[in-house]
Amino acid sequence: MKADLEMVKAVLSGARKVVALTGAGVSSESGVPTFRGQDGLWKQHRAEDLARPDAFAAHPELVWEFYNWRRGLVGKCEPNPAHFALAKMEEQVPEFLLITQNVDGLHGLAGSRKLMEMHGSLWRVRCTVCTHAREDRSELSDVPECPVCGHMLRPGVVWFGEPLVPGVLRLAIERISGADVFLSIGTSSLVQPAASFFQLAKDHGAVTVEINLEPTPNSGFMDFALHGKAGDILPELVKMR
Incomplete structure (x- = not known):
């Protein structure tokens, strides 16, 4: 080589x-972590099953719990x-x-x-309704709300x-x-x-x-x-x- x-x-x-x-x-x-295959299991959920718009629509609290956990892990990496x-x-x-x-x-x-x-980025959040988006490395609530319109924020990543x-x-x-x-x-x-x-x-x-x-x-x-x-x-x- x-x-x-x-x-x-x-x-x-x-x-x-x-x-x-x-x-x-x-x-x-x-x-x-790569969050793929067996290593991608989180509380018996596959990452690919949670990183989806339909999963967020049905269970926003669960998806945000997963992403807050991910942010906690990644935030320790350099x-x-x-x-x-x-x-x-x-x-x-x-x-x-x-x-x-x-x-x-x-x-x-x-x-x-x-x-x-x-x-996208784990450290961005954006509103599910209006155009509000920002970088936010703070610890977020279970389902954070948009400061502009009050609707749910979502992770600023591209889902499956x-x-x-x-x-x-x-x-x-x-x-x-x-x-x-x-x-x-x-x-x-x-x-x-x-x-x-x-x-x-x-x-x-x-x-x-x-x-x-x-x-x-x-x-x-x-x-x-x-x-x-x-x-x-x-x-x-x-x-x-």
Whole structure:
């Protein structure tokens, strides 16, 4: 892998437009639970069954209890070297965009500003009726109310069965289509539309790089596949300048 690592560093050193996509693997290195499979059980509920608009409509107290529990866990986690390396990469590359599927807010804490949180954030709340939305890291009540209209607030995340925030996908496609280098980091490459981003980048001439603990379904199609901890690999890549 050493040779590939050096080649990726060389490619990045000459790149002007870089898009990085991050997934749960980056957060797991900070101790953030993935909430998938058996590990995703909470009081005998699957996370996928609670992170749904119909679940919130039927049992808002239960869903908020789950999200307050998640906020409590994630709030104890800190950015790891991968998060800080991506913030550094933002400083080094003239046109950089970090797209994350994670909702834990750790990229922002690490200093990333050119950041698109595709699936929202655990630390945002928004009204179910009016346009009120805010970042709120305080301990919330069981079912918090909107200070503007009095209706229920909900977590500011994209749930299963919901579309992305309008404009997010369009901007992602636009920036990926113009990238010199596309990095896929810590993602299983199973969830659409993000799983297809690498192909969009490749079709438009970008060098594609996978950084993941284990091979993914996309590994064989990437120009470079670096397997190992993102927290070990990314700091090496930002030593390029």
